[in-house]
Amino acid sequence: MAIESLAVLTEAGKHEDLFDVIVRSDCVERGVTPDESIAQMTALYGAIRRAQAGYDPALRSRSGMVGGDGARMRAYASSGKTICGEYIGTVLAQALEMGESNACMKCIVAAPTAGSCGVLPAVLLPYQEREGLDDAAMVRALYVAGAIGQVIAQKASIAGAAGGCQAEIGTASAMGAAALCYLAGGSAEAVCHAAAMAIKSLLGLVCDPVAGLVEVPCVKRNAAGAMIAMSSADLALASIRSAVPPDEVVDAMREVGDRMDVSLRETGLGGVAATPFGQAVSEKMNTMI
Amino acid sequence: MNLFDILGPVMVGPSSSHTAGAVRIGRMARRLLGEGTPQTVKIALSGSFAATGQGHGTDRALVAGLLGMQTDDERIPDSFEAAQEAGMAFAFSRVNLSGEHPNTAKLELTGRSGKALSMTASSLGGGRIMVVEMNGLRVSFSGDLPTLIVQNRDQPGHVRDVSGVLADDGVNIATLHLYRDYPGGSAVMIIETDKVVPEESLDTLRAIRGITGVTFVSAEKEG
Numbered sequence: 001m002a003i004e005s006l007a008v009l010t011e012a013g014k015h016e017d018l019f020d021v022i023v024r025s026d027c028v029e030r031g032v033t034p035d036e037s038i039a040q041m042t043a044l045y046g047a048i049r050r051a052q053a054g055y056d057p058a059l060r061s062r063s064g065m066v067g068g069d070g071a072r073m074r075a076y077a078s079s080g081k082t083i084c085g086e087y088i089g090t091v092l093a094q095a096l097e098m099g100e101s102n103a104c105m106k107c108i109v110a111a112p113t114a115g116s117c118g119v120l121p122a123v124l125l126p127y128q129e130r131e132g133l134d135d136a137a138m139v140r141a142l143y144v145a146g147a148i149g150q151v152i153a154q155k156a157s158i159a160g161a162a163g164g165c166q167a168e169i170g171t172a173s174a175m176g177a178a179a180l181c182y183l184a185g186g187s188a189e190a191v192c193h194a195a196a197m198a199i200k201s202l203l204g205l206v207c208d209p210v211a212g213l214v215e216v217p218c219v220k221r222n223a224a225g226a227m228i229a230m231s232s233a234d235l236a237l238a239s240i241r242s243a244v245p246p247d248e249v250v251d252a253m254r255e256v257g258d259r260m261d262v263s264l265r266e267t268g269l270g271g272v273a274a275t276p277f278g279q280a281v282s283e284k285m286n287t288m289i
Numbered sequence: 290m291n292l293f294d295i296l297g298p299v300m301v302g303p304s305s306s307h308t309a310g311a312v313r314i315g316r317m318a319r320r321l322l323g324e325g326t327p328q329t330v331k332i333a334l335s336g337s338f339a340a341t342g343q344g345h346g347t348d349r350a351l352v353a354g355l356l357g358m359q360t361d362d363e364r365i366p367d368s369f370e371a372a373q374e375a376g377m378a379f380a381f382s383r384v385n386l387s388g389e390h391p392n393t394a395k396l397e398l399t400g401r402s403g404k405a406l407s408m409t410a411s412s413l414g415g416g417r418i419m420v421v422e423m424n425g426l427r428v429s430f431s432g433d434l435p436t437l438i439v440q441n442r443d444q445p446g447h448v449r450d451v452s453g454v455l456a457d458d459g460v461n462i463a464t465l466h467l468y469r470d471y472p473g474g475s476a477v478m479i480i481e482t483d484k485v486v487p488e489e490s491l492d493t494l495r496a497i498r499g500i501t502g503v504t505f506v507s508a509e510k511e512g
Contacts, residue, residue, distance in 0.1 A: 026292045040293065047299040047361075061303070062344045102302030105346050105366040112295045113415070114305045142296060149295035158295070159414050175295075212341035214303040268341070285344045 002029070003147050004154060006192040006246040013188020019140040022147045041139050041146075044109060048121050051108045055097040059104035063285055066215040067104060070097030073223075087126065088227070095122035095226045099219035112149045112158040112171050115214040118222030119172035120145060123180055123229045137183065144182040145175035148195045155247070156254035160207035161266040163257030165218075169225040170202035170253065176229030181236050194236035196246035201228045203249075204256050206264035208271025211282040217272055290415075298416050300360040306392050307338065307345035310412030312365065313509065314394055315354020317420060317432055318408045320506045324400035326375050330355055333384035336391035338412075351394060352379055360416060389421065426468050426477050432506055434463055434481040439494060440502035443469045443476040450497050451478060458490045475501075 003009055003025050012021040026037045057071035070093050076082060077089025084092070098118035102108045108117040120142075128138050149158060152171045157163035174195035181194040202225065210216040242249060263270030272278055300309040319327065332351055334342050342348055346366065353368035356375055364371055372379055386393050390411035398406045409422035420430050423438070430436055437455075441447045448467070455462060461483040469476035486505050494503045 022292070029291050030293075037292075041296070044293070044296055044299070062346065105301050105303065105308070105349075107299065107301050107361050107363055109299050110297055110305055110309075110415075114300065114302050114308070117302070143292070146292040146296045150290060150292060153290045153295060158290075161414065211344060212337065213344040215344075286340065 003150060006148075006151055006195065006250065009147060009151065010188050010192050010246075013191070018147070018182060018188050018191065019143050022143040025147070026143075038139065041142055042135065045135055045139050045142060047107070048109050048125075051098060051101060051106065051117075052094070052121060052125055054106050055101050056104070056106070059100070059106070061100075061103040061213070061215050063211060063213055063215060063281060065210070065213075065281065066100055066219055068100070069219070070094075070100050087130065088230070090126045091122050091226050091230065092223045094125055095119060095222040096219060098122065099222040103213075103215045103219060111145070111175065112153070113160070113168045115160065115218045116168040116172035116222060116225065118219070119169065119176050119225040119229060120179065122222065122226035123176040127180060127183065131183075133183070141179040141183045144191060145179040148175045148178040148192075152199075152250055152253070155250045157257055163253065164260045164265050165205040165207040165221060166199070166202050166253060167257055168207070169221045170199050170205060172222075173198040173202055173225040173229045173232070176226060177232035177236070180229060180233035184233065184237055186233070186237050190236040190239075192246045193240075193242045194233045196242040196244070196249040197235055198228050198232035199249050199253055200242065200244070201232065203253060204260075206260065206271050207266040208264060208273045209266065209268055210273050210278040211285045212266070212268035212273070213285070294415065298360055300416065301350075301362065301365045304345045305416045306412045306414045307342060307347045308350045308365075309360040309416035310392065310414075310418050311338070311342075311347045311350035311394070312354040312358060312360045312362075313416060313418045313432070314396070314410040314412060315351040316357065316359075316509070317354070317410060317418065317506070318396045318398055318406065319355050319357060321408060321423065321438070321504055322398050322400050322404065322406045323504055324402060324404060326356055326377050327398040327400055328377065329399045330377065330379045331382070331397040332379060333382045333395040335384050335386040335389060335393045335395070338392050338394055339383045348381055351396070352377075355379070355398075390419075393421070395422070423477065426470060426475065428468050428477060428479055429466065430479045430481065432509060434483070435485055435508050436506050437478075437480040437482060437486050438502075438504040438506075439478040439480070439500060441476050441478070442499045442501065443472060443474050444499055447476070447497075447499060448478065450500070451480065451494060454490050454493050455480070455482070455486065458487055460484055460486055460490070
C-alpha cells in the first residue's frame with residue numbers, strides 16, 4: 001500500500017501499529033526486506049547520534065555568522081532561570097547545535113533537508129533520555145516521521161526553493177510532532193493531527209537565507225520548529241484536533257508555496273536576506289571566491 | 290520520494306544541493322574519467338554555485354568528490370589540503386552558463402595518462418545531480434542507475450552492436466538515449482541498465498570499430 005495521504009495513514013493505523021504499516025510500505029517501494037529496512041533506519045539513528053556527539057562549540061561557519069549558540073543555550077538551560085524550563089532549554093540547545101554543525105560542515109542527517117536537520121534530533125534525543133526509551137523505540141518513531149514527510153513531499157514540497165521555509169522547517173516540525181505523538185502513545189489520528197497543527201503554525205514561512213547561505217535565519221528556525229513540534233504533539237495528545245482535515249492542511253501548504261513570490265523562495269533576494277545587513281554579508285561573501 | 294529520501298542523506302553540511310550535490314558532481318567526473326584521481330582539474334562555477342558556493346563549501350565539496358570522497362566524509366572541509374597531498378592541481382573560475390540550472394559546474398579534467406574529459410553537471414536539490422554535457426556533447430543522465438556511456442562515430446549499426454552485447458550478457462536496458470553533434474560526426478549513447486555491465490562486455494564493445502570510448506559507472510551507494 002502506498003502512503004499517499006494522511007487519511008490513508010489514519011485509516012491503516014486503526015487496524016495495526018503505524019510502524020508495521022510504514023515498514024511494509026517501504027519494503028514494497030524499495031524492494032527490500034523488513035530486516036534490511038529496519039537495519040537502514042537503525043543506522044540512520046546512529047548517524048543522528050554521531051552528529052549530536054560531533055558538535056564543536058568552537059567552530060564557526062565560513063561567513064562567521066554562525067557558531068557557539070548551542071553551547072550558550074545549553075549552559076543557560078541548566079541555570080535554573082529559564083522561562084521555558086530546563087527540558088525545553090535542552091531541546092532548543094539541541095536544535096541550535098545540529099543546525100550549527102550543519103553550517104560548519106560537520107556530518108548531519110538531512111531530515112527532511114540539511115537546513116532543517118536540527119528539528120527532529122531536538123525533539124527526539126532529549127525525549128529519549130527523559131523517558132528512558134531504547135533506540136528501537138526511536139527507530140519506530142523515525143518511520144512515523146518519515147511517512148509524514150513522504151506525504152508532504154508528494155502533496156506539497158520539502159524544498160525551500162519550491163515552497164519556502166514552511167516546506168523545510170514546517171515539514172520537519174510536522175515530522176517531529178508526529179514522532180513525539182506516536183512515542184507518547186497517541187493514535188494514528190492524533191499523530192496526523194499533530195502534524196497538521198504543526199504545519200498550520202508555520203504556514204507561509206518564507207525562505208530568506210542571508211547571502212543564500214544555510215545559516216541565518218535557518219539555524220534558529222530549527223529551535224522554533226522544535227518548539228512547535230512539541231506544542232502540536234501535546235495539543236493532539238490532549239485530544240484536540242485540527243479543525244481543518246490534515247490532508248487539506250497539506251494542500252493549503254502547497255497552494256501557499258505556489259503563490260509565494262520567488263524572492264521569498266531561497267533566492268536570497270527577500271525577507272531578512274534583503275535587509276541592509278543581509279546585503280552587506282552577501283557582498284562580502286561574493287568577493288571571497 | 291522514498292522514506293530514505295526524506296530521512297537522509299547522511300551528509301557533511303551545509304546544503305544538500307550546494308554541498309552534497311557538489312560532492313556527487315566531483316565524484317561523477319572522476320568516475321567518468323575512469324583513471325582514479327585526476328592530475329589537473331579546471332572548475333568553472335555558474336549561477337548560484339558561483340554566487341554562494343564559497344559560503345556553502347561548494348568548492349571544497351567538488352574537490353572532495355574529485356578525490357573520491359563520499360557526501361558524508363568528514364574530510365570534505367579539508368579537501369584542498371588533501372588534493373595537494375594527492376598531487377591533484379585544481380583551479381576555479383566563474384562562468385555564466387545561461388540556460389542551465391542555477392546550480393551548475395563545468396569541469397575539465399586531465400588524467401595521469403593524459404586522457405581528457407569535460408563534463409557539465411547540475412545539482413537539482415536534495416543531493417540529486419544531472420550530467421548535462423560530456424566532451425562537448427549535450428547529454429542527460431543522473432547516475433542513479435548503473436550507466437553505460439558509449440562514444441562512437443555517428444553511423445548505422447552501433448545501437449545494434451551495443452544492445453546485442455547487453456542482450457547476450459542478460460543485461461536489461463532501463464533507458465536509452467542517443468546524442469550527436471552532426472550527422473556522421475561524434476555520437477554518444479547513454480544507457481541506464483538494471484544491473485552491472487560485466488567487464489568482458491565492456492571489452493567486447495571497445496573492440497568494435499567505430500566505437501571510440503566505453504565507460505561504465507555503477508549506481509552510487511549511499512553513505
